[in-house]
Amino acid sequence: QVAVGWMDNPDQQRQDPLVLDLTAANTFVVGSSQMGKTTLLRTIATAIIQSYSVQDVNLYLIDCGNMSLKVLEDARHVGGVVLATEEERMENLFKLLFRCVEQRRSHMAERGVGTYSDYLEAGFRDIPQIVVLLDNISAFREYYDKLMDSLLVLTREGLSVGISFVLTASQANGLSYKSQANFNRRIVFTCTDSSEYSTLLG
Numbered sequence: 001q002v003a004v005g006w007m008d009n010p011d012q013q014r015q016d017p018l019v020l021d022l023t024a025a026n027t028f029v030v031g032s033s034q035m036g037k038t039t040l041l042r043t044i045a046t047a048i049i050q051s052y053s054v055q056d057v058n059l060y061l062i063d064c065g066n067m068s069l070k071v072l073e074d075a076r077h078v079g080g081v082v083l084a085t086e087e088e089r090m091e092n093l094f095k096l097l098f099r100c101v102e103q104r105r106s107h108m109a110e111r112g113v114g115t116y117s118d119y120l121e122a123g124f125r126d127i128p129q130i131v132v133l134l135d136n137i138s139a140f141r142e143y144y145d146k147l148m149d150s151l152l153v154l155t156r157e158g159l160s161v162g163i164s165f166v167l168t169a170s171q172a173n174g175l176s177y178k179s180q181a182n183f184n185r186r187i188v189f190t191c192t193d194s195s196e197y198s199t200l201l202g
Helices: 037-051 068-072 087-110 116-121 137-143 145-157 195-201
Strands: 002-009 014-020 027-030 057-063 078-083 129-135 163-169 185-188
Touching: 002 037, 027 037, 027 195, 037 057, 037 068, 037 129, 037 163, 057 068, 057 087, 068 078, 068 129, 078 087, 087 116, 087 129, 087 145, 087 163, 137 145, 137 163, 145 163, 185 195
Parallel strands: 027 163, 027 185, 057 078, 057 129, 129 163
Antiparallel strands: 002 014
């Protein structure tokens, strides 16, 4: 869980910290250019680094934006920062994540638990949460359309084994409707097209 800002509740005249439970849901962040999407990813990463040990959380960053995530590359929690142009490293990252899904599923089955949340509640701490931050899913799709199906599978099956995703896009259609079903948390910054709000938030 990481606090990323303040939530204003005018009806109750109060402000509370906005806390994201990254173990519980994947997060889809949408907003126009220069509205703060990349800053939010850096805030999440920094909060994790400051609040948790490497044994608790590992980060993998996919930067298809302006390379702002590269500054986090040397942090102990960060397994790697992959840029849009690094095709071999991108494919290797996806292979690693699929391998983690299979290994974790087997590991948890041996201990008689079905989900990562149950695993933590049972007192086990030997498998860290993995958080994947992907900046600019539209650019990712342009470069790696062949990996979109893999991303769909990972975002569908990853949560149950402790692998969660935070994706950003300038428009809701950056992620297919089918893929959006795997993202139960949506954060929407200012959008140029007002229809984006109803598309994402109902």
